[in-house]
Amino acid sequence: MSDSRQDQVDADSSVSTFVSALWFNAALGVGFFGAFLILRKTRPQTFAPRTYATSIEKRPPPLSDGRISWIWHMFKLSDDQLIRTMGLDRFMILKFLRMGIVVFVSFSILAIPILFPLNIIGQLDSPGLNLLTMGNVRDSARTWAHLVLSVILTAGLIYYTFRETRRYLVLRRAYLMSEEYRTSVMARTLYVPSIPQDINTVENLKLIFSKFPGGVRHVWLNRDLKDLPDQVDERQENVQKLETAITKVILASYKHNNKTRSDSDALQQQQQQDNAENGTNNNDTSSYIIPKKIRPSHRVKPSFMPFGLPCIGRKVDSINYYNDEIARLNEEIQAKQRNVKNLVQRNSAFIEFHYQSAAQMAAQTLVHHTELQMAPRYVQIAPSDIIWDNMNIKSFERLIRRMISISITTAIIIFWAIPVVFVQSISSLDSLSKILPFLSGVKNLGPTVVGIIQGILPAVALAVLISLVPIIFTYLSKFEGIPQKSFVDLSVLHKYFFFQYVDVVLVSTIAGGILQTLPELINNPTSIINILAENLPKASTFFITFVMLQSTNSPGQAILQLVPYILSFIMPLFSTTPRDIYMQKTTLPGIKIGTLIPSQTVIFILGIEYSTIAPLILPFVSLFFCTNYFVYLYQFLYVYEMEYETGGRAFPRAIRHIYIGMFTWQLTLIGLFAVRGNQALGQLVIMIVTLVVTAFALGLYDKSFKPLFKYLPMDSFEDRETDINLTAGDKEERIEYLKDESKAPAKAKNNGDDDKTEVPFSSTKPIDDDDRRGLTYPDSTSSQYSAAHGGKGSGIATTSAMDNAGLRQRNNNNSGGVAGSNDDDDDADAEALHQRVLAKLENEVTKSNTDDDVHNPVVASAISKLYATEAYMHPAVYRTQPPVWLPQDELGITDGELKDLKARNVYGLDIDATAFRDAKKKGKGKVEIDEQKLVVEHRGIPGSLPVPGTHLSYVQNYIRTVVDNINFFGAIGPAGGDFLSGAFGG
Structure with a gap:
């Protein structure tokens, strides 16, 4: 019972x-x-x-x-x-x-x-x-x-x-x-760890790995950058803090001075009063003087404290402080980037081959006679996939x-x-x-309660x-x-x-x-x-x-x-x-x-x-x-x-x-x-x-x-790599070139290890796949980047978008020394090549003295090579200062701040973003960006450099951005030129 x-x-x-x-x-x-x-x-x-x-x-x-029909359409894909x-x-x-x-x-x-x-x-x-389980079976048959x-x-x-x-x-x-993949740098690049010190040079690594088909194209030696990456990150944080401080001032100024700039008399009277309070004598109504009570300030933590505390530390003007910090970091980062060649080498390197098959073979071959040396090797590492902190682990x-x-x-x-x-x-x-x-009393709470405890709580808790x-x-x-x-x-x-x-x-x-x-x-x-x-x-x-x-x-x-x-x-x-x-x-x-x-x-x-x-x-x-x-x-x-x-x-x-x-x-x-x-x-x-x-x-x-x-089996390659630099896209362009220009294409050549193919739109050497590093890592960054969108900036030349024809169709007889020259291609040292390309690039931009440098085929070729050499460099080695992106405003605050930024050698711009009075918020300020251009058309944050090795359109934006950087820092003077050289590792 x-x-x-x-x-x-x-x-x-x-x-x-x-x-x-x-x-x-x-x-x-x-x-x-x-x-x-x-x-x-x-x-x-x-x-x-x-x-x-x-x-x-x-x-x-x-x-x-x-409500429901979209499900059917989704399943039909x-x-x-x-x-x-x-x-x-x-x-x-x-x-x-x-x-x-x-x-x-x-x-x-x-x-x-x-x-x-x-x-x-x-x-x-x-x-x-339990009645439904195998445990209920009595008859073993x-x-x-x-x-x-x-x-x-x-x-x-x-x-x-x-x-x-x-x-x-x-x-x-x-x-x-x-x-799209096999013409990317990722497909042909090998990561080699635990390199013995006596071998860890560009010459020795090239000698070892040139035995594989096609030979070595580039070698990147990893270096101990010490605190340089932290400083680059700190500069990025300060740029964002400065943007926040200035934007908040603009919005607060709309609230403080809830009038339009067309009210000139009232505005001038307000400015004269503010000038007297600030001890200035500026009657230029194009630059609104920020009232003291809305100008942001904060406390700087004492140097001996690991973190800041409220009410402790020196009180500073936030805008001036962040301006000074960015300028200071620019100088320090510049000096370290300029001398990166002298930093201690780590025991690893990236080797780029001319052929994808060579990278596959090198990854599977026994390279060194000593155990655990130069092994295990990794192929198909995307630049954005690298954990740089783990590059020096044997x-x-x-x-x-x-x-x-x-x-x-x-x-x-x-x-x-x-x-x-x-x-x-x-x-x-x-x-x-x-x-x-x-716990026996819990069983008396009734089947429903017991069922909830046994049926729901354990699964949720687990x-x-x-x-x-x-x-x-x-x-x-x-x-x-x-x-x-x-x-x-x-x-x-x-x-x-x-x-x-x-x-x-x-x-x-x-x-x-x-x-x-x-x-x-x-x-x-x-x-x-x-x-x-x-x-x-x-x-x-x-x-x-x-x-x-x-x-x-x-x-x-x-x-x-x-x-x-x-x-x-x-x-x-x-x-x-x-x-x-x-x-x-x-x-x-x-x-x-x-x-x-x-x-x-x-x-x-x-x-x-x-x-x-x-x-x-x-x-x-x-x-x-x-x-x-x-x-x-x-x-x-x-x-x-x-x-x-x-x-x-x-x-x-x-x-x-x-x-x-x-x-x-x-x-x-x-x-x-x-x-x-x-x-x-x-x-x-x-x-x-x-x-x-x-x-x-x-x-x-x-x-x-x-x-x-x-790995990929060797029979996958067959004849695919006999003309790797002349892809389907190039062949289509060659056909279009014949139709549009009525010019015969140069005869394609394949010179063994050099693997150079001449095409009709090349001045010295084809851009080949360096500008198609697109799809090295499909969509590995959150956006594309674009520098010049047609707005005002801190002394930056604005240009129209560069089209492929402007990049591709170059004069074959142009003898200017640029990155695409054969001498440059023979240099496997990516760092040295990067420095030489940058020097020639600066010389070309300075010599041309035009606001339309992005259409200059020599400049386009040089920057494309510059982009290629940065693929497996640590980003801190070549990153320039991100622009201080401010919204255009009716009060002229941004105009004044951009002038101040330029005076401090700090890069800033005010394009594709606007601050205005929001009628729905009783005249308070509001900021909007050009969503159609930046988001829908996927052009990205103006003026920022893309991650190397991503997409062709990123290279086009990169060309535009680098030219604008050269124009800006060149306009500043010698100090600006020094900064640019340091910022790009020159």
């Missing part, structure tokens, strides 16, 4: 747990997705920023305005469109989600109609949801069905993983051999750091299991109360616990000395997966079984195998509720973006400067594959683990992959941006996780068959054979595919 009553209580508890979780998660899903459908069109900056804030060629197609829009990394995540949909939807249709009747009818009549379905699922997974991997490799090769030190990192990771995984066990135990209050009797770990793993991965940001993310992917695999899958499963059987184990320790085999299927209820939560909560939060939605109303209130407004409108939310993919592979593993043991989990795993595919298809197209592109390197790691899950599942089934003794001997033997076959399949997988994940 007592046992029957307890079984009924257990059944009610199990069912109420499931029902409570089902209703809770259904409500979450309806709420999240319903709210998204309603709000989607109201805030494009939250729900569709990639339609305007990313580069034009990467923008997704617009969706219809209907082809794979080619998806790859073009989102890149291969994000596309392969979608491919993995598709794989999950196909596997679990098809297996649900196959397995549930077979296993549910076999598990339920005429068997043990276990309480609650029925387990043949579980075995056959398990073998079918194993065969299907092996076939599917091999097929999808082959398709991935086809896509990866197409990506790496695409015109290979042996990396091994030690990796061992420390693995040890700490292991400790975290082990000790994090303690709270996970407690959380999982809440899902079984009955068994927990046997150990902790004081999700919170595991969300805290990636931050620690990211730090550990950087500590290992990994040289690439993308590889740090891949390292986090492995760590985070094993954390979830151990603490979520294994610990939770074992903890559930042990807690339910602990009293019996104490009385009869030898029965542990039988007891665990019987009770492990009962732990499935917790995982079913956990998968439910992940199916609705995680994707629902991702697509609704409630916090970003709220912040989209709040942040504009704090965005005052043109730069703040621009960044607020163009900054895209990112996605980290290191945390995203493990969350998906763990659900995949749970689906496999319980597919035949507790088949009720299958529909919810199917739901997980369906909702995640819908959400991330939309988010990857319209919302999320990635900082880098790895060519889908995370996909094979996800496949490997599937095999780990298969091993766990098969070992569990072997244990379940083993405890049944001779009655399930046949099933046991076949399951062991299945495990061996799976292990063989994984070995074959690694043997067949692993090298192809890292």
Whole structure:
């Protein structure tokens, strides 16, 4: 009687747990997705920023305005469109989600109609949801069905993983051999660490690596820059603080002097009064004198204090202080940039080859006779992907750091299991109360309350616990000395997966079984195998509720973006400067594959683990992959941006996780068959054979595919590189040149290692692929940059946009010494070449003495080469001062400040941004930027230099920006010329 009553209580508890979780998660899903459908069109900056804030060629197609019809249009997009829009990394995540949909939807249709009747009818009549599990089967003959379905699922997974991997490799090769990628500097550049001191020179490195086809093009030696990067960052901060201070003054002045500049009499009277107060005699109404009471000030922290405190420190005028600080930093940075050649070399370098195949071969060849020297080498590192702080770590030190990192990771995984066990135990209050009797009263609160406690709280608590770990793993991965940001993310992917695999899958499963059987184990320790085999299927209820939560909560939060939605109303209130407004409108939310993919592979593993043991989990795993595919298809197209592109390197790691899950599942089934003794001997033997076959399949997988994940096979190149400098784009231009100019093209040449090809639009040497470093890292920066947009600046010559013809069509007979000369190309030392190009560039701009230098083919060629030589230099070596970007105003404050900036040798401008009186705010000031030009047309912040190695249009803007810098600092005088030379590393 007592046992029957307890079984009924257990059944009610199990069912109420499931029902409570089902209703809770259904409500979450309806709420999240319903709210998204309603709000989607109201805030494009939250729900569709990639339609305007990313580069034009990467923008997704617009969706219809209907509430539901847009979904159909989104699903109709082809794979080619998806790859073009989102890149291969994000596309392969979608491919993995598709794989999950196909596997679990098809297996649900196959397995549930077979296993549910076999598990339920005429068997043990276990309480609650345990009735649906394999643990309810008394007749061992029925387990043949579980075995056959398990073998079918194993065969299907092996076939599917091999097929999808082959398709991935086809896509990866197409990506790496695409015109846009293979003509990029990233495709041909090799990172070499741990270089012995006696070899670490440009000459020696060129001698070693010139043995590969085509030879060496450029060598970048990494140097210890000491505090130079910190000073460059400090200057950037001061520029932004100065922009904030001046912009706030402009807005406050509108409020203080709430009149238009046309009220000249009142304005002059006000200025005369302010002149008297400030001790000045300036009657020029074009420059508004800032009243003292609205002129900003702040306290400077004492030098002996690590941080500032309120009311402590010298009080200074903010505008004057930041002006002086920028001028001081300009001088100090200039001096260090000018002498960067004398800084201590680090033990690493970047080698650029003429051929992509040479870089691939060099990465796989044994280069040095001493162990761990000049190894391991990395190919395909984008300039924006480099972790500069890890450039001086030797290979042996990396091994030690990796061992420390693995040890700490292991400790975290082990000790994090303690709270996970407690959380999982809440899902079984009955068994927990046997150990902790004081909790028995909780069971009397009623089935609904108990169901909420067991069905909702554990899953939520577990999700919170595991969300805290990636931050620690990211730090550990950087500590290992990994040289690439993308590889740090891949390292986090492995760590985070094993954390979830151990603490979520294994610990939770074992903890559930042990807690339910602990009293019996104490009385009869030898029965542990039988007891665990019987009770492990009962732990499935917790995982079913956990998968439910992940199916609705995680994707629902991702697509609704409630916090970003709220912040989209709040942040504009704090965005005052043109730069703040621009960044607020163009900054895209990112996605980290290191945390995203493990969350998906763990659900995949749970689906496999319980597919035949507790088949009720299958529909919810199917739901997980369906909702995640819908959400991330939309988010990857319209919302999320990635900082880098790895060519889908995370996909094979996800496949490997599937095999780990298969091993766990098969070992569990072997244990379940083993405890049944001779009655399930046949099933046991076949399951062991299945495990061996799976292990063989994984070995074959690694043997067949692993090298192809890292390198390109030589047969991929064939004749592609015989004329690498004459790409399809050049050939089209050559045809157009013949049509438009009626001139015969020069005969193309291929001179062995030099690989120089003459084209009709080259004056000395073709710009070749240096100005097409576009797509070295597609969209790796948040914007394009443009200096001269037709507004006023601090003495900067403004020019019209440069077109390709002005860059390409040059006089072949021009003999002026520029960067494109053969002498320059023979110099592999990128630093020396950079200095020589800059000197010739300054001479050419000074000699031309025109405001139209961006149309000068000699200047364009030189700056293109300058851009190329900066690709693998530390940004602090060549970065100039970012312009102080101010809004034009009616009061003339900006005009006066720009004059002051110029007098201090500080670069400033006031284009594409305006401050005006806002009638809606009773005449208070408001700042706006030219969104059409800067955001929609994707021209970016005026006057800022782009990151080298990004996109062709960036090179065009770079030419415009460098010319304007030369004009500005040249107009200042000798001091300005010295600054420019230092700023560009001359």
